[in-house]
Amino acid sequence: MENYYCGIDIGGTSAKMCLYSAGRDEFVSEWDVPTCKGSDEMIIIDRIIKSLYDTCESEGIQYESISGIGIGIPGPVTDDGVVLKCANLGWDIVELKKIMCEKTVLRNIEVANDANVAALGEQWRGSARDYNSIVMVTLGTGVGGGIIINGKIHTGHKGAAGEIGHITVEPDEEKACGCGCHGCLEQYASATGVVRIAKKEFPEKYSSEEISAKDIFDGAKAGDDSAVTIVRMFSKYLGTALANVAAVMSPEAFVIGGGVANAGVIITEGVKEYYREYSMFALKDTPIELALLGNRAGMYGSVKMVLEP
């Protein structure tokens, strides 16, 4: 009997799901299931499991051939698969691994933070596939991160490792970050952070409400002076933060993903310059790559979590 693995990347509006065939090394099906903030977690869990049953049936796959289910979720998750909080779904503490094991009668189930899972996906099949130990930073509305050591997610105590967005890069910042602290990387290197820098540094030029991080990076590519200045500030904050991560972890490579990274090599070029300036000799040549898998990284990573050797 062929072995299949189910990957689930749960988000605030939908869960991206897939079935992966280990024998053929390919995704045989991908589908979405609506989640919805505020729904009872049991309703969402049941809906996800039912959609897996339904897909097995429509694909002619025996449910018994499902060998594992990996789940990524936007919130801190302990090593035991307990979700400590998930603001995007309005969940409090949910013993997701335990509940899934009971409901599916499967034992090979893993749950992890979605940024960690995406990092694992990029390490398995994305731009970091040549490395075993990497750090991925995701630049979206916020800044997330994931740490992979020897092909496994480093969860950390209370599931709080890899919170790259909450590295302090400007201790004297007056405005508070969403986390309550001051001067977190997320305040400068996220999509909203880049716009915030723009409005603060060039208030007249960037007064429009509709300005986006993409506009700033497009402006810098076109040679606009103020946009270039903003991108340099962004690059310095992110480059020094990654140098600090390297001093702690010494990964083999960094991967930068998320919507902001769609700006392309302007991101990695700028970051590399400051990374080299602020990192120790042995660490200066650590590769810094753009992510490859986009919003499918989570599906890859969730499958990899449970894939048996």
Add this chain to the structure above:
Amino acid sequence: MENYYCGIDIGGTSAKMCLYSAGRDEFVSEWDVPTCKGSDEMIIIDRIIKSLYDTCESEGIQYESISGIGIGIPGPVTDDGVVLKCANLGWDIVELKKIMCEKTVLRNIEVANDANVAALGEQWRGSARDYNSIVMVTLGTGVGGGIIINGKIHTGHKGAAGEIGHITVEPDEEKACGCGCHGCLEQYASATGVVRIAKKEFPEKYSSEEISAKDIFDGAKAGDDSAVTIVRMFSKYLGTALANVAAVMSPEAFVIGGGVANAGVIITEGVKEYYREYSMFALKDTPIELALLGNRAGMYGSVKMVLEP
């Protein structure tokens, strides 16, 4: 036959060595062997091995009952036990594990960076003995660090993990660090760093050549205003750096050791204040403890590296 393990903490002037009895859970012998910068590495290695033979003989221990040798050395060491450089001994690349295995005809030999080994010692038998995953920072002439994940040293790529002293805390610092970068933690939180801050901030008061970090901490304890200011600066740099380490790793606890830490709770109190200010909610209560084992931490850690379960 009883099992013994040999721990070796190699320094620039001497190697601290010990024999540990697993059955009795105690050190049965401790001794020093001179090293000397600039000596050929083979001379030092042979001297160390001979002293082990001699100690076995004088203690009435059969050499065959030595089950493993753990070695800490001040320099980056790869996972394979290759010393990449050791400035304190004037060594370049030395395949220390391989050489030791050949010369002693033992297979259970491990080599690691001395700060990492000290961290393992504190995790095994020191102030962090209740935790599995910790970060230790050593405040001496420089600032070193060691990362323990699930009771094992995290070496990182090129053996460069745990270089807490080279986290950038002041990107616009004019003076270069020994590593060539600017604004490393070591420039503020080491013994020399504290004195440097003092001379820079209060040049008239601290003009003497003989001023030491201890004098500053003693002054702060006595309520001297300038000393208090310097200790607050020290605490802010170290506290934010540890908050950044926590955002990356999320250890269960921090341990602060090294000569500067002999100042006592004034160190941990100040650091905790800024650590809490700059760390995320889930990380704020991470314990920050003073090291317990002093310069014997390396011996404990080197034994622990090779101790069989």
